[in-house]
Amino acid sequence: xxxxxxxxxxxxxxxxxxxxxxxxxxxxxxxxxxxxxxxxxxxxxxxxxxxxxxxxxxxxxxxxxxxxxxxxxxxxxxxxxxxxxxxxxxxxxxxxxxxxxxxxxxxxxxxxxxxxxxxxxxxxxxxxxxxxxxxxxxxxxxxxxxxxxxxxxxxxxxxxxxxxxxxxxxxxx
Numbered sequence: 001x002x003x004x005x006x007x008x009x010x011x012x013x014x015x016x017x018x019x020x021x022x023x024x025x026x027x028x029x030x031x032x033x034x035x036x037x038x039x040x041x042x043x044x045x046x047x048x049x050x051x052x053x054x055x056x057x058x059x060x061x062x063x064x065x066x067x068x069x070x071x072x073x074x075x076x077x078x079x080x081x082x083x084x085x086x087x088x089x090x091x092x093x094x095x096x097x098x099x100x101x102x103x104x105x106x107x108x109x110x111x112x113x114x115x116x117x118x119x120x121x122x123x124x125x126x127x128x129x130x131x132x133x134x135x136x137x138x139x140x141x142x143x144x145x146x147x148x149x150x151x152x153x154x155x156x157x158x159x160x161x162x163x164x165x166x167x168x169x170x171x172x173x
Contacts, residue, residue: 001079001108002086002168003101005148006115007140008132009125011156012088015115018165019086023172031088035071056135058092072104079108090140095147113168114145114153121157
Protein backbone atom coordinates (compact mmCIF):
# COMPACT_ATOMS: atom_id res chain seq x y z
CA UNK A 1 0.00 0.00 0.00
CA UNK A 2 1.14 3.51 -0.81
CA UNK A 3 -0.39 6.56 0.86
CA UNK A 4 0.22 9.92 -0.80
CA UNK A 5 -0.47 13.01 1.29
CA UNK A 6 -0.44 16.52 -0.07
CA UNK A 7 -2.51 19.66 -0.27
CA UNK A 8 -5.10 20.41 -2.88
CA UNK A 9 -3.60 20.87 -6.38
CA UNK A 10 -0.20 19.55 -5.27
CA UNK A 11 -0.15 16.97 -8.07
CA UNK A 12 -1.20 13.79 -6.25
CA UNK A 13 -3.71 12.63 -8.87
CA UNK A 14 -1.21 13.03 -11.71
CA UNK A 15 1.38 11.07 -9.76
CA UNK A 16 -1.15 8.30 -9.09
CA UNK A 17 -1.96 7.94 -12.81
CA UNK A 18 1.75 7.78 -13.60
CA UNK A 19 2.34 5.25 -10.81
CA UNK A 20 -0.32 2.99 -12.31
CA UNK A 21 1.56 3.21 -15.63
CA UNK A 22 5.07 2.51 -14.28
CA UNK A 23 4.47 -0.08 -11.56
CA UNK A 24 4.75 -3.61 -12.98
CA UNK A 25 1.68 -4.99 -11.20
CA UNK A 26 -1.83 -3.50 -11.29
CA UNK A 27 -2.54 -1.02 -8.50
CA UNK A 28 -5.97 0.31 -7.56
CA UNK A 29 -6.32 3.93 -6.53
CA UNK A 30 -8.67 5.52 -4.05
CA UNK A 31 -8.68 9.19 -3.25
CA UNK A 32 -10.26 11.62 -0.88
CA UNK A 33 -11.91 13.44 -3.83
CA UNK A 34 -13.79 10.29 -4.84
CA UNK A 35 -14.74 9.68 -1.20
CA UNK A 36 -16.16 13.21 -0.90
CA UNK A 37 -17.98 12.81 -4.23
CA UNK A 38 -19.58 9.60 -2.91
CA UNK A 39 -21.11 11.38 0.09
CA UNK A 40 -24.85 12.04 0.07
CA UNK A 41 -25.77 15.52 -1.16
CA UNK A 42 -27.10 16.36 2.31
CA UNK A 43 -23.61 16.03 3.75
CA UNK A 44 -22.21 18.69 1.41
CA UNK A 45 -22.16 22.07 3.13
CA UNK A 46 -23.34 20.47 6.38
CA UNK A 47 -21.86 20.86 9.86
CA UNK A 48 -22.08 17.09 10.31
CA UNK A 49 -20.57 16.47 6.87
CA UNK A 50 -18.13 18.70 5.03
CA UNK A 51 -18.08 22.43 4.47
CA UNK A 52 -15.72 24.46 2.33
CA UNK A 53 -15.45 28.10 3.30
CA UNK A 54 -15.18 31.00 0.89
CA UNK A 55 -11.48 31.21 1.81
CA UNK A 56 -10.94 27.55 0.85
CA UNK A 57 -10.86 26.30 4.43
CA UNK A 58 -12.31 22.81 4.91
CA UNK A 59 -14.23 21.67 7.99
CA UNK A 60 -15.55 18.19 8.61
CA UNK A 61 -18.10 16.98 11.11
CA UNK A 62 -18.85 13.81 13.07
CA UNK A 63 -20.85 12.07 10.32
CA UNK A 64 -18.05 12.70 7.83
CA UNK A 65 -15.47 11.27 10.24
CA UNK A 66 -17.59 8.17 10.85
CA UNK A 67 -17.98 7.47 7.13
CA UNK A 68 -14.33 8.24 6.46
CA UNK A 69 -13.34 5.64 9.08
CA UNK A 70 -15.56 3.05 7.38
CA UNK A 71 -14.03 3.98 4.00
CA UNK A 72 -10.49 3.56 5.38
CA UNK A 73 -11.43 0.16 6.85
CA UNK A 74 -12.79 -0.86 3.42
CA UNK A 75 -9.62 0.21 1.62
CA UNK A 76 -7.50 -1.68 4.16
CA UNK A 77 -9.71 -4.77 3.73
CA UNK A 78 -8.96 -4.74 0.00
CA UNK A 79 -5.23 -4.62 0.73
CA UNK A 80 -5.58 -7.50 3.21
CA UNK A 81 -7.43 -9.43 0.50
CA UNK A 82 -4.42 -9.07 -1.82
CA UNK A 83 -5.03 -5.86 -3.77
CA UNK A 84 -2.27 -3.32 -4.24
CA UNK A 85 -3.66 0.11 -3.41
CA UNK A 86 -2.52 3.71 -3.72
CA UNK A 87 -4.42 6.20 -1.55
CA UNK A 88 -4.44 9.87 -2.54
CA UNK A 89 -5.33 11.86 0.60
CA UNK A 90 -5.22 15.31 2.16
CA UNK A 91 -4.28 15.07 5.85
CA UNK A 92 -6.26 18.10 7.06
CA UNK A 93 -5.34 17.11 10.61
CA UNK A 94 -1.65 16.57 9.82
CA UNK A 95 -0.17 14.07 12.28
CA UNK A 96 -3.62 13.26 13.74
CA UNK A 97 -4.80 12.10 10.33
CA UNK A 98 -1.73 9.87 9.96
CA UNK A 99 -2.44 8.38 13.41
CA UNK A 100 -6.00 7.57 12.30
CA UNK A 101 -4.66 5.84 9.18
CA UNK A 102 -2.14 3.89 11.29
CA UNK A 103 -5.01 2.71 13.52
CA UNK A 104 -6.88 1.33 10.48
CA UNK A 105 -3.74 -0.15 8.91
CA UNK A 106 -2.56 -2.19 11.86
CA UNK A 107 0.47 -4.21 10.78
CA UNK A 108 0.21 -3.55 7.03
CA UNK A 109 3.35 -2.47 5.21
CA UNK A 110 2.83 1.05 3.86
CA UNK A 111 4.98 3.47 1.90
CA UNK A 112 4.19 6.94 3.26
CA UNK A 113 4.80 9.63 0.62
CA UNK A 114 4.60 13.37 1.12
CA UNK A 115 3.70 15.31 -2.01
CA UNK A 116 4.88 18.87 -1.64
CA UNK A 117 4.32 21.84 -3.91
CA UNK A 118 5.11 25.50 -3.39
CA UNK A 119 2.00 27.36 -2.32
CA UNK A 120 2.10 29.80 -5.25
CA UNK A 121 2.46 26.99 -7.80
CA UNK A 122 -0.39 25.00 -6.25
CA UNK A 123 -2.55 28.15 -6.22
CA UNK A 124 -1.88 28.62 -9.94
CA UNK A 125 -2.90 25.02 -10.64
CA UNK A 126 -6.01 25.55 -8.53
CA UNK A 127 -7.07 28.46 -10.74
CA UNK A 128 -6.33 26.47 -13.91
CA UNK A 129 -8.43 23.53 -12.64
CA UNK A 130 -11.46 25.68 -12.00
CA UNK A 131 -13.05 23.09 -9.69
CA UNK A 132 -11.68 24.30 -6.35
CA UNK A 133 -12.48 27.23 -4.09
CA UNK A 134 -9.65 29.76 -4.50
CA UNK A 135 -7.40 29.71 -1.45
CA UNK A 136 -7.70 26.00 -0.68
CA UNK A 137 -4.30 25.11 -2.16
CA UNK A 138 -2.48 27.87 -0.30
CA UNK A 139 -4.14 26.98 3.02
CA UNK A 140 -3.29 23.30 2.69
CA UNK A 141 0.22 23.48 1.18
CA UNK A 142 2.03 23.27 4.52
CA UNK A 143 -0.82 22.42 6.93
CA UNK A 144 -1.27 18.84 5.71
CA UNK A 145 2.39 17.98 6.36
CA UNK A 146 2.57 19.25 9.97
CA UNK A 147 3.94 16.47 12.16
CA UNK A 148 3.57 13.79 9.46
CA UNK A 149 6.40 11.26 9.14
CA UNK A 150 7.20 10.08 5.61
CA UNK A 151 9.31 7.34 4.07
CA UNK A 152 9.75 9.53 1.01
CA UNK A 153 8.90 13.04 -0.16
CA UNK A 154 8.55 14.40 -3.67
CA UNK A 155 8.11 18.01 -4.72
CA UNK A 156 6.01 18.79 -7.78
CA UNK A 157 6.94 22.46 -7.79
CA UNK A 158 9.51 21.78 -10.52
CA UNK A 159 9.23 18.03 -11.14
CA UNK A 160 6.77 16.37 -13.51
CA UNK A 161 4.37 13.71 -12.25
CA UNK A 162 6.20 10.94 -14.12
CA UNK A 163 9.53 11.81 -12.47
CA UNK A 164 7.86 11.73 -9.05
CA UNK A 165 6.11 8.44 -9.87
CA UNK A 166 9.37 6.80 -10.93
CA UNK A 167 11.00 7.99 -7.70
CA UNK A 168 8.18 6.46 -5.68
CA UNK A 169 8.15 3.25 -7.73
CA UNK A 170 11.85 2.77 -6.98
CA UNK A 171 10.92 2.56 -3.27
CA UNK A 172 8.12 0.00 -3.68
CA UNK A 173 9.38 -3.34 -2.38
